[in-house]
Amino acid sequence: MNLLLDPNVAYLMLVLGFILGVLALFTPGTGILEIGALFAMFLAGYAVYTLPVNVWALILLVVGVVPFIIALRKYKQWYWLIPANVSIIVGSVFLFRTDSGAPAINPILAILVSIIATVFLWFIGRKTIDAMSTLPSQDLSKLIGTIGEARTDVYLEGTVYVGGEDWSARSEKKIHGGALVKVVGREGLVLLVEPV
Numbered sequence: 750m751n752l753l754l755d756p757n758v759a760y761l762m763l764v765l766g767f768i769l770g771v772l773a774l775f776t777p778g779t780g781i782l783e784i785g786a787l788f789a790m791f792l793a794g795y796a797v798y799t800l801p802v803n804v805w806a807l808i809l810l811v812v813g814v815v816p817f818i819i820a821l822r823k824y825k826q827w828y829w830l831i832p833a834n835v836s837i838i839v840g841s842v843f844l845f846r847t848d849s850g851a852p853a854i855n856p857i858l859a860i861l862v863s864i865i866a867t868v869f870l871w872f873i874g875r876k877t878i879d880a881m882s883t884l885p886s887q888d889l890s891k892l893i894g895t896i897g898e899a900r901t902d903v904y905l906e907g908t909v910y911v912g913g914e915d916w917s918a919r920s921e922k923k924i925h926g927g928a929l930v931k932v933v934g935r936e937g938l939v940l941l942v943e944p945v
Contacts, residue, residue, distance in 0.1 A: 756845035760862070762792045763844075765793075766792075809843075812840075813832075816829040820833060820871060821874045830867060837863045892935065895912060897911030909930050911930075916938070920941070924942065930944060
């Protein structure tokens with residue numbers, strides 16, 4: 750545990766735990782990232798509890814997250830990363846202190862890790878937000894008006910082949926298997942068809 754009491758290692762564990770935690774939010778369900786984040790945060794928490802900490806630097810780190818979130822949420826406003834990075838770098842350098850009150854974290858390490866982590870998280874976050882806001886490429890309304898073939902008898906339910914795929918279908922008129930059908934509407938993933 751003496752290695753964890755090195756402020757540089759403790760800082761790296763804190764950053765690793767934060768990155769894994771954010772990635773776990775972006776990709777839920779695996780459990781691996783969540784466990785890794787908890788483990789790294791536990792180790793970092795032990796160091797934070799044991800080492801002398803500048804509370805103002807910890808607050809500065811938390812405040813630095815606000816412009817970072819703004820940069821993520823506002824499209825093409827990456828310049829919010831500048832105050833986020835400055836706040837995170839200053840908070841990182843002064844997070845732990847020596848007995849004399851001097852910064853205990855190597856400033857070059859703090860600068861490099863802060864910039865790399867911020868840019869990495871911004872890139873991953875931006876791509877995740879873009880993917881979530883993108884409409885599905887499959888537009889089912891384009892199927893309306895197309896001609897297909899009844900695979901089974903279709904009345905209250907059945908199967909039709911339209912647009913290169915088999916679909917569940919329903920019709921108000923009885924349609925025999927093998928007959929041509931026209932899509933006149935849809936209800937969810939069920940196509941409404943009529944005989945041609």
